[in-house]
Amino acid sequence: MIKCVVWDLDNTLLDGIYLESPDQPPAASPGLAGILTELAGRGILHAIASRNPPEAGQYAERATGHAFAAIQCGWGTKSAAIRAIMSELGVAADAIAFVDDDAMERAEVSFSLPDVLVLAPRDMADAVGWPQFSPPAVTDEARRRGDLYLQRRSRQEEARAFGGSREEFLRYCQTRVSIGLATLADLPRLHELSVRTHQFNSAGRVLSEAEFAWLFGSPRRQVVTVRLSDRFGDDGIVGGCVLVAGSGPAPRPGYGTWNVPLLMMSCRALGRGVIDALLTWICQTARAGGAAQVAMTCLVSPRNVPLRIALTGAGFRAGTDTGTAGVPRFAVYVRRLGEPLPDLPDWVTVAR
Amino acid sequence: MTGDPDLTSEPDVTGELRQILAGLTGDSRPLDAPADTPLLRDGIGLDSLGGTMLLTEIRRRYGIDVADQDLNLDSLASIRTLAAYISMRLSPEHPP
Numbered sequence: 547m548i549k550c551v552v553w554d555l556d557n558t559l560l561d562g563i564y565l566e567s568p569d570q571p572p573a574a575s576p577g578l579a580g581i582l583t584e585l586a587g588r589g590i591l592h593a594i595a596s597r598n599p600p601e602a603g604q605y606a607e608r609a610t611g612h613a614f615a616a617i618q619c620g621w622g623t624k625s626a627a628i629r630a631i632m633s634e635l636g637v638a639a640d641a642i643a644f645v646d647d648d649a650m651e652r653a654e655v656s657f658s659l660p661d662v663l664v665l666a667p668r669d670m671a672d673a674v675g676w677p678q679f680s681p682p683a684v685t686d687e688a689r690r691r692g693d694l695y696l697q698r699r700s701r702q703e704e705a706r707a708f709g710g711s712r713e714e715f716l717r718y719c720q721t722r723v724s725i726g727l728a729t730l731a732d733l734p735r736l737h738e739l740s741v742r743t744h745q746f747n748s749a750g751r752v753l754s755e756a757e758f759a760w761l762f763g764s765p766r767r768q769v770v771t772v773r774l775s776d777r778f779g780d781d782g783i784v785g786g787c788v789l790v791a792g793s794g795p796a797p798r799p800g801y802g803t804w805n806v807p808l809l810m811m812s813c814r815a816l817g818r819g820v821i822d823a824l825l826t827w828i829c830q831t832a833r834a835g836g837a838a839q840v841a842m843t844c845l846v847s848p849r850n851v852p853l854r855i856a857l858t859g860a861g862f863r864a865g866t867d868t869g870t871a872g873v874p875r876f877a878v879y880v881r882r883l884g885e886p887l888p889d890l891p892d893w894v895t896v897a898r
Numbered sequence: 899m900t901g902d903p904d905l906t907s908e909p910d911v912t913g914e915l916r917q918i919l920a921g922l923t924g925d926s927r928p929l930d931a932p933a934d935t936p937l938l939r940d941g942i943g944l945d946s947l948g949g950t951m952l953l954t955e956i957r958r959r960y961g962i963d964v965a966d967q968d969l970n971l972d973s974l975a976s977i978r979t980l981a982a983y984i985s986m987r988l989s990p991e992h993p994p
Contacts, residue, residue: 745946813947816945816946816947817945846965846966846969851946851949851950852946852949852950855938855946855950855971855974858972858974877969
């Protein structure tokens, strides 16, 4: 699924070369600008990677009437520009499409970032119909996605200027993480998160709305949503998890183990304390329910390394690897609750 | 010249790692930080996405898939542990 389209400007998004007519730069290509607007309506982000001075990016925003989620104008390689955009937006290479009229530039990106979908401008009219560009559900979060990334841009600009620690910055932003039980109204967003999240997804598979609805059906299972907001804006639901209480009479094995069959978080929440808060909440809730440990079955793949880094940081440890190296497989990550747990930061509220 | 360059010597993994880290963080501190400086959070300051980009670069450069082989990612503890992990996997005695 493509989450972000990175556009070249000269002879691509602009009908000409920006620097060749400084007094009257070229207009936006009407065809591509229309495609850009159509894709933005589906919740797909847009960014610019151009060999031009920074003013070219601002000009392109005026010419297309679109505020881009990230702009990289400079004289480095296109692959370096795309890497910077990936880092800024928290989007992986295989969720990026790159559009450039220049075959050399396309070849350079294909070579350096083989997972990026590389396209020529003439491909775009067809590409809008491809499944990679057609997200399954258009939720409220999806419609507002472009705005949310603009808020992210302002937040990152302030973070760079901010002198204190990350904790202090999150507090300064009036970050608010709210963890609570999901309702039926949240089903489309939970399904969408299961489609869109990869870097922070423990299960590595899509769950339908019906499957989530089925999960609601047991008092032992809690289906949980995580909402995020700060003074830059309201991100809505950015994550979720399923927590299953231990079963059987007390002395039996398994009684003291609570399981997390699914945990997922949007990359948009990266760096904002959400994943740590959610893992802490899971451990505290399980301990309050009498659990001795929490076990999370987690896919081992190159895609979800960020989740596994967060798990290790929160004190989870994987058992013996019984799978085959190089093949995606599952491992059980266990957090023993006898060891001290961190406190939830005071900006996290728990709704019941 | 005091002698021919020693073509049999092992690559300077620690030095290369420092270069990669400096590139990823846009900061020169990793070039001379103590080898036991933690890579994540308060040490070198990589977040989980930075850690992922580091592992991607290591896979590209050395052909070692740390994320696949080290389930707990203990090798990301510090510059030293990661360099040791890579050197061990590069050594001819190590089974592929």
